[in-house]
Amino acid sequence: MKHLALLRGINVSGHNMIKMEALKAALEAIEFTNVITYIQSGNVFVETEEESSFGVGFKIKQEIFKTFGHEVPVIVIGKNDLELCFKNNPFLKQKDVDAKKLYVAFISKELSSSAINELKISQFKPDEAVIDGNRIFIKYDIGAGKTRLDQKYIEKKLNVTATIRNWNTVTKLLEMYEEEL
Known part of the structure; x- marks a missing residue:
């Protein structure tokens, strides 16, 4: 497998x-x-x-x-998890979205719908985030290097392990999964 x-x-x-x-x-x-x-x-x-x-x-x-x-x-x-990223990323539905601003935080466990409240996303405006199961879709307004909505913050607020990948990397990883390594 x-x-x-x-x-x-x-x-x-x-x-x-x-x-x-x-x-x-x-x-x-x-x-x-x-x-x-x-x-x-x-x-x-x-x-x-x-x-x-x-x-x-x-x-x-x-x-x-x-x-x-x-x-x-x-x-x-798994491959199914990665495929769900593509199907469920709400920011891809926005017109003229800049993929360079999109990231996914992969989380060590399933998050409850109330976890978004614990993150207090509104304090990071204009950055945006949406929780979907065991991942958080993030759209940084200026960039990943200039925000406090990062992996350390997510881990501390939600008491989880998290790792963040940019959208280009997520796309490439799915392509690699599909290439039957």
């Missing part, structure tokens, strides 16, 4: 540095197959007989700590 693991916080600003070739070798050593990475920010496809996303994520997290000494949160998502 094919899984996509999103690693949070590697190779960012010189922290938790892991070369993708070394990550690939480490994961192959624990019997993942067809390990393919995409860009340096921690997107990795693996194949395994393990069906549980939680089990796959736990195994990857353990191996990263053992091999590289980094405590790295891992969120594993």
Whole structure:
């Protein structure tokens, strides 16, 4: 079974540095197959007989700590989850939307509909966010680097693990899933 693991916080600003070739070798050593990475920010496809996303994520997290000494949160998502991103992103329905301003925060657990109130989105206007299950669709007005509505804020407010990807990366990851690695 094919899984996509999103690693949070590697190779960012010189922290938790892991070369993708070394990550690939480490994961192959624990019997993942067809390990393919995409860009340096921690997107990795693996194949395994393990069906549980939680089990796959736990195994990857353990191996990263053992091999590289980094405590790295891992969120594993399936092809169906990624396809739902495309179907459910409300910002894609807006006329003339700039895809460069769109992001998705992948969350470690299903969020309740009341979670949007806990985020207090209105204080981030003109940035916008919409919760959809275990992801948050975000449209940044100025840019991801100039907002306080970031992964750290989301994690603190909702008591979850989160990792954010820009829309171009999400699009490419779905293409890679569909290419039958």
